[in-house]
Amino acid sequence: MLVLTRKPGESVTIGDDIKITVIDVKGRQVRIGIEAPREMTIHREEIYAKIHEENLKAAFAKAVNMQKLAAIFPVKPSTESEKP
Amino acid sequence: MKIVSGRIGDVEIDPAKIITFADGVIGFPDYKRYIELEFLENSPLKLLQAVDSSDLGFIMINPLLFEPDYVADITMDELKSLNTDKPEELTTMVFITIPENPYEMTANLQGPIIISTKTRLARQIVNHNQKYSTKHRIIKTEEQPANAK
Numbered sequence: 001m002l003v004l005t006r007k008p009g010e011s012v013t014i015g016d017d018i019k020i021t022v023i024d025v026k027g028r029q030v031r032i033g034i035e036a037p038r039e040m041t042i043h044r045e046e047i048y049a050k051i052h053e054e055n056l057k058a059a060f061a062k063a064v065n066m067q068k069l070a071a072i073f074p075v076k077p078s079t080e081s082e083k084p
Numbered sequence: 085m086k087i088v089s090g091r092i093g094d095v096e097i098d099p100a101k102i103i104t105f106a107d108g109v110i111g112f113p114d115y116k117r118y119i120e121l122e123f124l125e126n127s128p129l130k131l132l133q134a135v136d137s138s139d140l141g142f143i144m145i146n147p148l149l150f151e152p153d154y155v156a157d158i159t160m161d162e163l164k165s166l167n168t169d170k171p172e173e174l175t176t177m178v179f180i181t182i183p184e185n186p187y188e189m190t191a192n193l194q195g196p197i198i199i200s201t202k203t204r205l206a207r208q209i210v211n212h213n214q215k216y217s218t219k220h221r222i223i224k225t226e227e228q229p230a231n232a233k
Contacts, residue, residue, distance in 0.1 A: 055111045072189075
């Protein structure tokens, strides 16, 4: 990992198209501004990692017992609240 | 064209129905082509099979079936990347993780799949609404048979 020290207002550039700016620091929180091409997705890492992990579990699920699965439907998947 | 699905074997598919994920799904950026297959009769569960990898497939379901108020907040940029400006042309699905006891299956409501029915382009997005988790239980415990295992 490349580690650089920046003051509020200073930036780093990645390639030609990405710029990351430290906006300000308050206590232990840093506000970061990111300029990047619109088609690039930017996410808080822990959320992205959670979805990645869940995708891995979903993709490599062990051979599903088809009979058990078939037995579950037509049990209607339930909703949290029963609306009148 | 013929493809192989690790879960259901050889399948004949219509290439016009191939769904393209420009960035793949999260964690699998190299596989961009998928096809939606039925794998269980009369079931809302669908198989999203990777066209280029027989081992890669996801079981998915329309979240409105169990979360009628579910909304996937898609941004304007994400919408544009699907070459559509009409939200009504979009279908939202979510991946399901099925454990040993299938009654404990969970849906990833935080990372829904958005598919344009018109362009056949799709992407997996992050749903920023705090109330949705990656492991949403679909079936209430009291609905499970006593001898589910």
